[in-house]
Amino acid sequence: MGQLLAFLFKYRAFIVFLFLEVLCIWMIVGNNDYQRTAFINGASGFIGSVNKTSRNIGDYFELSRVNEELATENARLRALLLSQMASEVTLDSTEQVSIVADTTDTVQYVLRQAEIVQNSIRNANNFFMINKGSRDSIKPNMGVMNSFGVVGKIRSVSERYAEGVSVLNTKNPVSVKHVPSGRVGTLQWGGTNPKVSDLFYITPDVTVQEGDTIVTSSYNAIFPKEVMVGTVASVTEDANKTYLQIKVKLSVDYGKLSYVYVIENLHKAEQDSLVETNPIDQQ
Amino acid sequence: MNRSLIRIIFTFALLLPLQVLVFRNFVVFGTGFSFIYLLCLLMLPVEMSVITGMIVALFTGLAVDLFYHTLGIHAAASVFLMFLRYHWLRMNGPRSGYEVNHLPLLSNYGLGWFIGYALPLIFVHSLVVFFVEAGNVALFWQSTFRALITTIISLIFIVISQYFLYPREQ
Numbered sequence: 001m002g003q004l005l006a007f008l009f010k011y012r013a014f015i016v017f018l019f020l021e022v023l024c025i026w027m028i029v030g031n032n033d034y035q036r037t038a039f040i041n042g043a044s045g046f047i048g049s050v051n052k053t054s055r056n057i058g059d060y061f062e063l064s065r066v067n068e069e070l071a072t073e074n075a076r077l078r079a080l081l082l083s084q085m086a087s088e089v090t091l092d093s094t095e096q097v098s099i100v101a102d103t104t105d106t107v108q109y110v111l112r113q114a115e116i117v118q119n120s121i122r123n124a125n126n127f128f129m130i131n132k133g134s135r136d137s138i139k140p141n142m143g144v145m146n147s148f149g150v151v152g153k154i155r156s157v158s159e160r161y162a163e164g165v166s167v168l169n170t171k172n173p174v175s176v177k178h179v180p181s182g183r184v185g186t187l188q189w190g191g192t193n194p195k196v197s198d199l200f201y202i203t204p205d206v207t208v209q210e211g212d213t214i215v216t217s218s219y220n221a222i223f224p225k226e227v228m229v230g231t232v233a234s235v236t237e238d239a240n241k242t243y244l245q246i247k248v249k250l251s252v253d254y255g256k257l258s259y260v261y262v263i264e265n266l267h268k269a270e271q272d273s274l275v276e277t278n279p280i281d282q283q
Numbered sequence: 284m285n286r287s288l289i290r291i292i293f294t295f296a297l298l299l300p301l302q303v304l305v306f307r308n309f310v311v312f313g314t315g316f317s318f319i320y321l322l323c324l325l326m327l328p329v330e331m332s333v334i335t336g337m338i339v340a341l342f343t344g345l346a347v348d349l350f351y352h353t354l355g356i357h358a359a360a361s362v363f364l365m366f367l368r369y370h371w372l373r374m375n376g377p378r379s380g381y382e383v384n385h386l387p388l389l390s391n392y393g394l395g396w397f398i399g400y401a402l403p404l405i406f407v408h409s410l411v412v413f414f415v416e417a418g419n420v421a422l423f424w425q426s427t428f429r430a431l432i433t434t435i436i437s438l439i440f441i442v443i444s445q446y447f448l449y450p451r452e453q
Contacts, residue, residue: 012334013332013333013334013337013366013369014366016333016334016337017333017337017362017366020337020338020341020362021359021362021363023341024341024344024355024356024358024359024362025355025359026355027354027355027358028353028354028355028356028359028415047349047350050303050304050350051350054304054308058308118352120351120352122310122313122314122316123353123416124416124417124422125416127352163352191417191422191425192422192425194313
């Protein structure tokens with residue numbers, strides 16, 4: 001017994017070292033996986049506010065660019081609205097125009113504006129934080145996009161902040177569609193270049209050309225269908241000719257994210273519950 | 284001793300906020316991070332016991348992790364750095380030996396010694412951070428390259444900051 005204690009005492013530094021490393025590994029495994037635990041959520045309040053202060057300073061330098069982006073988007077939306085009305089009214093009419101919606105059921109997606117307060121693009125698994133939380137009815141698994149395309153999805157929410165998994169995350173696949181052919185594949189980031197992502201599971205019989213548009217597919221309850229994702233940058237066949245290796249140039253510049261929309265799918269609960277009533281089909 | 288303690292507390296109070304507020308947004312060539320907070324760990328007294336050092340490193344790492352969204356990764360790397368530092372300090376002593384109450388800084392032992400002391404430790408720390416963060420060895424060359432660039436950039440900032448913070452006393 002005495003020898004054992006002497007042994008332990010002699011190697012106490014190494015034992016403490018092992019203990020601390022095991023503690024760290026436990027934290028890494030417990031907190032860096034896909035769904036983060038409550039611990040970081042509680043801390044997000046303070047960390048979020050520090051991030052926000054630091055972000056506020058940066059905001060001033062981006063104002064002109066953000067303004068320009070918003071103006072461009074406004075113009076696009078206005079053009080869309082006018083093209084919808086064109087059949088009924090002329091541009092110079094002073095009549096009031098009401099847009100008719102049949103029932104409330106026609107509204108499936110609600111968009112909420114938010115600002116990115118913290119963002120990373122240089123890690124293999126990137127995350128971002130927005131300045132809206134449970135107080136603004138943000139919930140986990142809501143999609144996030146901006147005027148250029150898909151940004152990511154919300155992972156955890158605190159009272160005033162929410163944290164999202166970026167598309168630039170090797171563990172965040174997105175279901176996407178190749179527009180000319182209508183084929184559905186999976187977009188998953190390779191972990192290196194923040195401007196390019198990989199598209200998997202498109203078979204070689206599909207003609208894919210550089211410049212083809214890639215949008216979100218309708219096979220998910222997070223994003224509306226046909227939200228812009230990017231364009232094809234290069235296509236090669238893999239060694240055993242099972243699938244094409246497609247690189248997609250992402251339409252969103254993740255290094256310059258500032259204002260985003262959080263998408264709530266009002267039908268999500270219904271869609272999910274239908275899946276859960278048929279447990280055999282899951283996988 | 285008091286003078287050293289004040290210096291250490293001052294460095295922690297200055298570099299940790301600087302790391303999470305300024306240097307976090309500062310990525311050179313798109314690959315090189317700058318972990319300037321490592322100076323806090325590298326400058327801890329030579330006489331400090333390895334266990335105390337590792338516990339200090341754990342909390343420093345955790346503080347950085349909270350802002351980098353990588354809970355545990357910097358902590359693990361920092362504890363590892365402190366464990367190695369204890370042995371490295373003994374293997375790599377300056378020719379005249381360590382003097383009592385002298386922190387292992389550039390101003391006390393010279394630039395050549397400091398680089399020999401800090402470079403391997405920062406490199407090991409960066410390697411741990413990038414490999415654990417990537418989660419596998421599939422990105423082996425990318426992670427190694429990243430760690431290399433990060434080490435060089437961190438070292439440059441750590442050396443420069445010492446000229447500002449601790450001018451030569453003699």
